[in-house]
Amino acid sequence: MNSLRHEYPRTWQRRSLGQTLRAWLWLAGAALAAAWSVSALDIEWAFFADAHVQAADLIGRMWPPRWAYLPTILRPLIETIHIATLGTVIAVVLALPVAFLAARNTTANQFTWLIGRAILVGSRSVNTVIWGLIFVAIFGPGPVAGICAVAARSVGFLAKLVAEAIEEVQVGQVEAIAATGARTSQVWLVAILPQVLPVLIGTAVYRWDINVRESSVLGFVGAGGIGLYLYASINQFAWPQVLVILIATSVIVLVSEAASAWVRSRVT
Amino acid sequence: MSVAVAPAYHWQPSTLFGSRARQRIVLGVFALYCVWSIYDLRIDYARVARGLPRALDMLARMWPPDFGRWQLLLDGMLESIQMAIASSVLGAILCVPLALCAARNLAPVLVYAAARGVIVVGRTFHEVIVAILFVKLFGFGAVAGLLTLAFSSAVFLAKMIAEDIENIRPGPVEAVRATGARFGQVVAFAVLPQIIVRTLGVFIYRIDANLRHSTVIGIVGAGGIGQTLSASFSRYDYDFSAAILISIALLVAFGEWFSDWVRRRLR
Numbered sequence A: 001m002n003s004l005r006h007e008y009p010r011t012w013q014r015r016s017l018g019q020t021l022r023a024w025l026w027l028a029g030a031a032l033a034a035a036w037s038v039s040a041l042d043i044e045w046a047f048f049a050d051a052h053v054q055a056a057d058l059i060g061r062m063w064p065p066r067w068a069y070l071p072t073i074l075r076p077l078i079e080t081i082h083i084a085t086l087g088t089v090i091a092v093v094l095a096l097p098v099a100f101l102a103a104r105n106t107t108a109n110q111f112t113w114l115i116g117r118a119i120l121v122g123s124r125s126v127n128t129v130i131w132g133l134i135f136v137a138i139f140g141p142g143p144v145a146g147i148c149a150v151a152a153r154s155v156g157f158l159a160k161l162v163a164e165a166i167e168e169v170q171v172g173q174v175e176a177i178a179a180t181g182a183r184t185s186q187v188w189l190v191a192i193l194p195q196v197l198p199v200l201i202g203t204a205v206y207r208w209d210i211n212v213r214e215s216s217v218l219g220f221v222g223a224g225g226i227g228l229y230l231y232a233s234i235n236q237f238a239w240p241q242v243l244v245i246l247i248a249t250s251v252i253v254l255v256s257e258a259a260s261a262w263v264r265s266r267v268t
Numbered sequence B: 001m002s003v004a005v006a007p008a009y010h011w012q013p014s015t016l017f018g019s020r021a022r023q024r025i026v027l028g029v030f031a032l033y034c035v036w037s038i039y040d041l042r043i044d045y046a047r048v049a050r051g052l053p054r055a056l057d058m059l060a061r062m063w064p065p066d067f068g069r070w071q072l073l074l075d076g077m078l079e080s081i082q083m084a085i086a087s088s089v090l091g092a093i094l095c096v097p098l099a100l101c102a103a104r105n106l107a108p109v110l111v112y113a114a115a116r117g118v119i120v121v122g123r124t125f126h127e128v129i130v131a132i133l134f135v136k137l138f139g140f141g142a143v144a145g146l147l148t149l150a151f152s153s154a155v156f157l158a159k160m161i162a163e164d165i166e167n168i169r170p171g172p173v174e175a176v177r178a179t180g181a182r183f184g185q186v187v188a189f190a191v192l193p194q195i196i197v198r199t200l201g202v203f204i205y206r207i208d209a210n211l212r213h214s215t216v217i218g219i220v221g222a223g224g225i226g227q228t229l230s231a232s233f234s235r236y237d238y239d240f241s242a243a244i245l246i247s248i249a250l251l252v253a254f255g256e257w258f259s260d261w262v263r264r265r266l267r
Helices: A017-040 A051-062 A067-102 A110-125 A128-139 A143-167 A171-179 A184-221 A227-235 A239-267 B020-040 B045-062 B070-101 B109-124 B127-138 B142-166 B170-178 B183-214 B225-234 B238-266
Strands: none
Touching: A017 B070, A051 A239, A051 B127, A067 A110, A067 A143, A067 A184, A067 A227, A067 A239, A067 B020, A110 A143, A110 B238, A128 A143, A128 A184, A128 B045, A128 B225, A143 A184, A143 B045, A171 A184, A184 A227, A184 A239, A184 B127, A227 A239, A227 B127, A239 B109, B045 B238, B070 B109, B070 B142, B070 B183, B070 B225, B070 B238, B109 B142, B127 B142, B142 B183, B170 B183, B183 B238, B225 B238
16 A cells, blocks of 8 residues: 555656756767867957957948849859759769669679779768869869769769669569569669669759759869859959859759759659 | 450550650750750860879879878868867757747747748858858858858758747647746747757757868868868879878768767667
8 A cells, every 4th residue: 555655746847867967968968079179179269359340341342242243154153053964964874873783682792782882982971072172183174073073972972862762672573574584684674773763863853953052162173163253253352243143153052942842842 | 246456555664754755855855955065065075085094193193092191180180070069069059049930830920031031041052152251251260160060050950940840749839838838938848849859860960961061161271171181182292182081081981870870869
């Protein structure tokens, strides 16, 4: 009968003592990491004192935007989209074999699987701009380096998602096609490819709109597109031009994002 | 009675575009666009051809990677990691008001529209563009990088969290509100418990993303390993560049593995 008279607390508490302690420990750990990071960065806090003045000054210099500059940047804007599109197309072509190599159920053996995975990791862990730096050193400045950079970064992204889709295809269709006596290549083409095609197209279109955003800065390392003009305008302190470029870039990115969302809503 | 003749039937797989004709049109237009864009870029093929031997030469000079200046490499990597952590925390703090304002079920229409505007416009700018503006404001170095990543994180986190807030069940909110709770109490006791797990996942993902971005914004002078990489490239110091690239790849792969691991445990 003793257990029935167990005392319940009179006031409601959301967490037990242990939970509260653990939550505070996590917070303390995060705060410690943050404190270490900030203190080790050697920040000159005096810079922050007049930050708002500096920012207001910058905006004051940018305004009003110099719209007369718009015709000059029309071509580089189109070039930016070209770089994104062509880079994505090349990436799609390259990503398909890599995806089949990196999917456990289509790869030939452990070794080929490792090669596929290595390509995925290598391509994905280097940023588009750094790929740009590398390809500018190879091909010289210009849109070719930009296209290669976009393609090199997108291959891993596309192949990873398509490989995951390949690993999750329905086995029934694969077995049915294999039962007709089809060769491996025919099984891939007829049973697997149609199943992953929506994923491929969806991710390719999604990657394209990321790539439009990425190619807007490829010009900073000389890989073509609008970034070159932005960099030049900033270095000449031509702030009203900078504002025009920023507005134009943002419009293009927004439009491509909307277009990509529309296409994806129709495909999947 | 004649025997029913099977109609001539040629099987065709179904298409994504509704009909065969429409598929042909879409693909045709796309092919035309690609041809036009290649023509429009006026590519100098002779120069591209000259680039291929140069690529082999570069690869040859990258091998073996030179880890001799590991002190410089380690400094850059540490600065990148510190920038990533500090900016994630700063971004997490900054994103709270923005996320609350951008949730349709918590904020009045005007505030909501303003916050969404900030998020939409803020997300269109690549980190490198934001970085160069901050470099102009605060000078070269990690401060510009820190602020860049904090800004991008705040906008990204606010967007994700606002969407989560909009998807919460309204029941708990009404219940807490019915007790006479203030706005802050509603957020703390009805909204936060419903979103906290997803929010932690998004936050961890953002640390990983910041780690990746912190390796690149140094190219415009915003600190971190990117600055070291950019310098080594401009001095044709390719074996050191190779060492930096390998280190970056390892760091990024580790960050991705770590964020995947934490998010799996959160679920």
